[in-house]
Each structure stands twice: as structure tokens, then as C-alpha cells.
Amino acid sequence: MCANLVANYKKRLTSVIANMGFQYWCQGQRTERPQTSQPSAPLGVTVTALPHASLTVEPHWSPIYTGETVSLRCGLSGGYTDWQYHWYKDGKRIEDAQPAGHTVTGDKLSITAVSVSDGGKYHCEGQRADRPLSSQRSDPVSLSVSGVRPRPFLTVSPLGQIFEGDSVTLRCEVTARPTATVSVSPKRPWYPGETLTLRCQISGSLSG
Template identity: 50%
Template sequence: MQACELAALILLTVVSCSRQYEELPQTTLTLEPPFPEIFTGETVTLRCGVEGGSAGWKYLWYKDSEDTPVLQTAGRSITGDSYTITAAAVSDQGQYCCRGQRGDQPLYSQLSDKVTFSVSEGHPQAVLTLQPAWAQIFTGETVTLSCEMEGGSADWGFKQYRDGGEEAGCSDQYRSRYGDSCTISKAQNSHSGVYWCESASGQEHSNAVTLTVSSKSFTF
């Protein structure tokens, strides 16, 4: 084979590999709640998403290195596109990333950006509770979120995290704020999400509580 033909073949191979890599679907990784620091005993969920939708994908998870896959153990579960750590320990802190895998081409998605969080001993500045104390309610029902801390938390606000974004947690016609509490009446599916309360500066926050609002099912 002549030198020019060999060079052209090498160039074609390099371009093809580069193009194949560039065409891999992008992968996003989000943290719920979106806190860089949580406390021992709290729950944190990492959610992986592949460009174009999640149909047909399963997800691979890594901690601190691509050579360190995350496995399911007690209190650490992989369900669909999410990896959930309940009762977090200091050993859970670190850098996490994920990618999608499937049987069709392309076999993999790109590796996501890294998400880092730390786990500290102690407890949050404030405590968020639900009344009634059920994490799952049905549409049309009422639930009250209360934010309590020593010395009062009237200057703290409520936050909600859903669909990958953060928003005010007590701001629509179905919610009313009174002192340290926020009441959601006529709950809708859109009220599902992760809730917490935080100081006016945003530097301090309570524990996070996940609320799920399900549609009522009727049997005859």
C-alpha cells in the first residue's frame, strides 16, 4: 500500500472514531436536593438523563473514578434513572458521574459531568415536617409543611425542586404561607417534588422532604 493511501486510511479511521464519539448522546446528572453539603442520616438522590429520552437505557454509576462502579447495597438503591442513598454516611461523600447503556447503537451515552457533595456529622439548622406525616398523598388533599428552628424561622422561605429545577415552594393559588408553615390545598401532581426551607441568605437550609402527589384511582 502506498504511503498516501495508508495516511488517508489512518485519517479516515481517526475521523470516524472522533465522529462516533461526538455523536454519543449527552448525559446529564442532577442532585436532589441540590445541596453540596448534607448531614448524616439524610437522603440524597442522583438522577441520570440521556439526551433524547430514557427509553431503552439503563444506567451505570461511578464514584470518584470511572474505575469504581457503584453497586446496590443496603440503603443504596438503583431504580430506573436514579441512585438513592438513604441515611447517608460520611463515606458516601465524593464525586459521582453516570452514563447510559443499551443494546442498540450507540451502546453508550457520553459520561456525565461530575456532581460532588459532602456529608457532615451533625444536623440541619432547621427541621421541615409534614402534617399529616405522609410522604405520599392524593390529588385534592391538603398537606402542611412546617419549618422549625430554635429562635424561630419566620424569615426563612420554602423551596421546591422538581423536573430538574428549583422554584419557590409556596407561591401559587393552592398554597398559603403563615408564619413558619406552608399549606398546600387541593394538591396537584405538580406539587410533587423535594421540599426544604432555607434562610434569606440561602446559606442555611433544613432537611429535605420528598412529597409525592398521586392521582386517585377509583374501583367499581
Template identity: 30%
Template sequence: MNATYTHPTIVTVTNRFWVIDTDSGTELTDLHKEPGYSGRVEYLGDEPNHISLSDVNKSDEHVYCFRIVGDKGGYTGHPGVVLNVTDLQVIIPAEVTEGESVVLTCKTTCSLTDPTFIWYKNRHDLTTNSTESNKLHLQRVSSEDAGSYNCAVRGSEHLPSPAEYLSVRYSPKKLSVSISPSGEIVEGSSATLTCSSDANPPATCEWYKETKLVRKVPTYTIANVSSEDSGEYKCKCRNKVGHQYSSRLTLNVLSPSHGVSMSISISSNILEGSSVTLTCGSDANPPVETYKWFKEKQSSPVGSGQSYRALQNVQYYCKVLNKLGSVRSATVSITINDGFVIVYVAVGLGLFGLGALLSTLLWLRWNRQKKKADEGDHQNIGLSAKDDTYAALDPAGRKSDDVYHTLAISHPGSPGDTSTSSDY
């Protein structure tokens, strides 16, 4: 902006500067000191009447006047310089959903003749989208189309419009699931399942075990894992656009055995002094590596392997071992006396009566089976699952640290004969 001026010779000029002309009657301020103008006003030459204003924007539209201050007062030149600022603006829809079509408009107040518009995304020239129209058409937008867009007129590329952000809404995608710690998870420790997704607007995530919802959080921490927590988990993320399931994540909890089951196999010819075979089983994870057999009150093992041929009237128990530790069974003693099969189970305290009752039931069942065998009905010796008297004794709900062992009588000659078992 440039101004020329003259003044009477009787006036001594003390200051000269540019002002914004206002009708408010307030004191006129040097443009250098106006808020927002500092650093943008520059004198051209030695005289302050010739200045440049950089980084012009729409808010700079004013009438600018040159003012002289002297010993006789101040004088402001009129009508001044009228500054009209034209601009470019990108008009973007407020909300766009993935799959829809959208039109971006480059709006200008300039009077242009056959302009060519250039579009930019994230400051990169979209050369293929240069068009004589001021509209940019995006067909079937995706999340990849989200970003900052601005436009310019060919020949004035150095004066682009302010950038506007195109936000594209889309359902959750790229779901990522993980488990921590990533290595072996031992019973009693903690495990954290984490789920994340790419979504707009942000998604809420929840965890399922198989098909059952277990927690409505993206990060699911199990403070004290047990073998019951083992299984397949998946994450579901949703927003108002849609939802998505993650791939399955397997949680494998390693644990020592929760119980040791023992079965007793008796030969078909039950005679006094006969030996019996004891078999030990376990549900340990990882599987049992070693089975060892002990006589009660002896620290050294008397045998190894899952089965052990035991003598009568001796108390035995088995101990199973995997890399997490060992667990022992109850102590069992078998006596065969004149057709009586007597099983002594030493579990906890004060259970002698329970053992005696079991012995009586076994004797009754043995007599029944023996009678049938004598009549030519050669059936296996053992307890039938249909025997209501025995089945009623199943103490599945018992609460005792030691009451978790399984006893069964089986006949080795007929594998198909399923013996009844009860938990004690």
C-alpha cells in the first residue's frame, strides 16, 4: 500500500504511520502495534508511507489510511485504501460413511476466467484430479480416503486454500488380539487378553469364551487363572457403523493334577493271597511324565508306571509328576478273604465307617455276581452303574481336601464291562 501527502510548511511533522480507519472515534493506533499485525507489516524504502502486508487473510479486509502527527495536531488521509480479500475454501460434508460417494467443492470469491483447479491431499498434489470444475468426486470412499484436503487455482499454486479434514466413518477392521504373558501360563498366575481395532468412530470391544460373553472390556485380565479358564477366546468390536469378530485365541493353562484317580483290577479267580492290579490316572496339564508307587510310611518308591501289581494287606498310594510338580493319591489296601473283597481307603480322618460300608456293598455285589456265575450266567465281577444302592453313595458334592479320589472294581477279562466309580 502506498500513500503520498503534503502539509503546510508551518507544520512540523513528528510522526507518520498507517492506521485502520474506524468510525468509533477511538484513538487511531499505529498498524505495527495492532493485534495480529506484528511481524506482517514491512516498510518499503525509507519512507513509512509505502508498506507491504504479508500473509493476508479474510480478516484483513479494512480501510487503511495514512496519518501524520505534527506540532499542530494529527491529520488522517481519506478516503484511504480499501483492501478486499478473496479466498479459496474447501467445502466438505460433515459426515461420510465408507462405501458412500462424496463431492468436495473448492469455493472462491474471486472472479476467474476459465480457471483450472488443483487438489491436494495431505499436502500431496492429486495431479490426476486437476479439473476445470471446482468439484472433486470421490466414488465409494474408504478409510484410505480420509485426510486433509485443500485446493488451489492453476497459476496460483502458492496460494492454496486452508486444509479441511475429510472424516470417513467405518466399522471395526484389522482386529488384533494378544495374550500376555506370551509363553507358558501356569495355574495361579495372571493372564491378560488384549484386543484392539481400527474403527471410526472408535469401537467398544468385549471378550467371549467360546460363545459366552465373559467381559465387556478390550483388556481382560484374569488375576488367578485355573484350568477352567483354558479354552478358545475371541474378541468382538462394534461401533454404530457395524461390528467385527477377531480370530480365535487359545488360552492353555498349565496345572498339576487336580485329583488322582485309582482303579483296582481283580483277577477272575479270587483266592486268598491273590495279587491285585492298581492303576493310577491323572488330568494334569502338561500330561504326567512319571508315575511312582509307594508303600505307606516309606519314602522310597516300590514301583513305577501307570499300573502296579500290589500285594494284599499292604497300603499303597501313587504319585504323579509333571514339570509343574507332583500330586499323590489316597492310600488303598485290598484284602480278599473267603470271597470277601475288602477295600480300605485311607482318605482324611474318621472315614473308616465309609470304608466298611463300601466293603459290605462290595461283598453283597460279589455274592450276587457269584450266584449268577454258579448258575451259568458268567458275568464280570464288578459294581454295576445301575445298582441304585451304590449309586446313591456318590458324594459328588463332598468338600474335603482329601476327598477327590476314585475307586473302581473292574474285571480284566471283559473290557466292555464298564464299572461304576465313585468319588471319595
């Protein structure tokens, strides 16, 4: 009398690498006769990368000035739908902090009346109920917020007394606030008795 024996064995694969293909097959062994089974037919396994998130900022210029409205939009590749979007600032999820003036609508995060504290590195990711359950996080995007707006300067040409019938040119020029940076020479390490040179450099379009 013969008996049919079906054995199940499961192996979990961890840390698989995307965009790589594998061929698997299995074979059973035991101490009694028959000691081995025939090998199974090969099974091909292809690992696909998770959809990649991309983050864009509107307006595109930098810096953003306090009081303006900023929109961040999260795009996801792969053609999948029903995504729920999550937003992060400096590695911390924004929804957990619930900051004032932040509104999430679908794939867009809007920040109204932006402040200097809103500056930082942002990224986003998507999650869904079906496979794939999540996306890759987007590359970080830096948001720079300035509390000092550029100052306009008005000039008139020609200078001095202007007479009836003269041509007059008024020019309005907007310049960025100059910034100062300090450097030291020689560079670290510094040792007792050495002479250090500090240099202050002013950058910007103003002169004088």
C-alpha cells in the first residue's frame, strides 16, 4: 500500500534588490527511501522597483519671502492610483505636527503666509491599500524663506536742475540685501602662537 505525502516548506526572501531577476527551484530530501524528490520546474522571479515620488515647489524662485503662499506638489510614477500622500519637513512628518497655515489637498501641500520657520528640507511619499503599498520617498527639496524683502531704489537722470522741455528718465532698481561671510586663514587645526587672519567678504549688488 502506498501513501501520498505532500510537504510544504516556505522561505521568506528579505532585502531583495529592484530590477534584478532570479531563478528558483526546490527539491525535497529525507532519511527514508525515497531520499530525494525530483527537482521542481524553475520559477522566475523579477523584482520591480517601488514607484518613485518627485516633489516640485511653486513658485520656483528662491528665496520665498515671508507672507507669500507656497505650494508643494508630489508626483508618483508607475500609473497607480488611490494614493494617500505624506509630507515631511527635516525628516519629521508634517501631519503629526499639524502646523497652522498648512493645508493638504490630494497631492498638494499649501502653506499660506509662509514664515521663516517654514524653511527647511521637504520630501513626500505615497501609501495605498493595494500593492504596491508604498512609494519611494522623493528626493529632498530645500525651501529657503527670507524675512527681509529686497529694497527698491529710484534714480533720476539728468541730475540737478531740470527745465521745462527736458527729457527725464526715472529708473527703479531692486537690489538684494548684501550678505557678509567671514573666513579664517590658515584653516583648522590651529596651534598656540600662530597668527590667524580673519577676512570679511560682502556679496550683493550694492556698493559704496
